[in-house]
Amino acid sequence: MRKPYYFLLILSVLTLLGTSAYRTAEGGYQVGDTATDFKLKNVNGQMVSLRDQKEAKGFIVTFTCNTCPYSKLYEDRLVQLHQKYAPKGYPVIAINPNDVTISPGDSYAQMQKRAKDKNFPFVYLHDETQEVAKRYGATRTPHIYLLTRNGQDLKVSYIGAIDDNSGDPEKVQKRYVETALDHLLTGKPVPQTSTKAIGCTIKWRNNS
């Protein structure tokens, strides 16, 4: 008589485990998902959305900021990525999602200053509501989402780090983003579609 209860108990525990696992997996995009467009303000005052850039084959969407040392270490490498791949159809789209009240160094004015000082050749967008970072599932800076145009849609082709050595560009062995782009440009599947790296946690607004 007690057996059905045990069965129910196990079933409910499994369901609970299942939903929690599902929830973490659902938080943001996975490789293969269709990414949605956004409209964010660039440092030059203009609103930018991916839809407007019709000639692009895809985008190197990078969640980054002014204040994180890891982001700063990658600024020059982001410029190089843009210079190499924007002419081939993949421009860098840099997005700063940090909350200004927690991280005043990431204000729109400070972003404008940083873009000017570092002479960013790419757009640097302010995700003021943090809605885009949340939708994409970005957790840290820098955090790359490589998008490829597929008809009307944008497909997530790679999520992760730029390369395997944030501290020393000279010692980089694996250029994850470049490898992925080179494969995409020749119509081959991306060999490593996701990587992880240490980064600064995104400074989320307190009420969220």
Next chain:
Amino acid sequence: MLKSYIIVHWEGKIRYIDMKYRKSMFLRLPLFLGFMLFSVLLTARAQAQAPKVPAVKLAHLQKYLNSTADTTYIINFWATWCKPCIEELPHFEAVQQQSKGKPVKVILVSMDFVKDLDKRVVPFVTRNKLKSIVFLLDEPDQNAWIDIVDPSWSGAIPATLFINNARKQRLFLEKPMTLAQLQQHLTSTLSKTP
């Protein structure tokens, strides 16, 4: 005025030493040598007191991750440049102090670059008088080991792993904690029987 006084004073003293020099040489030399030895020992002792923060490889971290001892390891990943990490470090220090005599070990794993070890990490540990175990994980290819710590970790810090393999307890958090939250997680880990 002051300057001339000092010179006069010194001149007077030098003259005094000159006069007494022959007589007291045999007494002064051993005294001087003794003083030298003492100062050398003092510097050596001061150096020994400076905290040692070793730069380690993944295998060292895995010793704690794979330990079968009934000890709860609270492994916190931090860096000197990470503001939320530094803000919660006192909580870990407090928990380590409160857990004296209990099988609890706080381990602070620095994510700083190894080139900053002497310049930033050691001065930080000294200044804040950290008493927990601290080491710097020198594994630049982070993608190769982040999943080994926990598959749910995206790589953002602060991040903390509570692990006690003997009690089959494991909790991973990719966010900062208050002292109360930290204590609560520790209590729930220890409450499970091995």
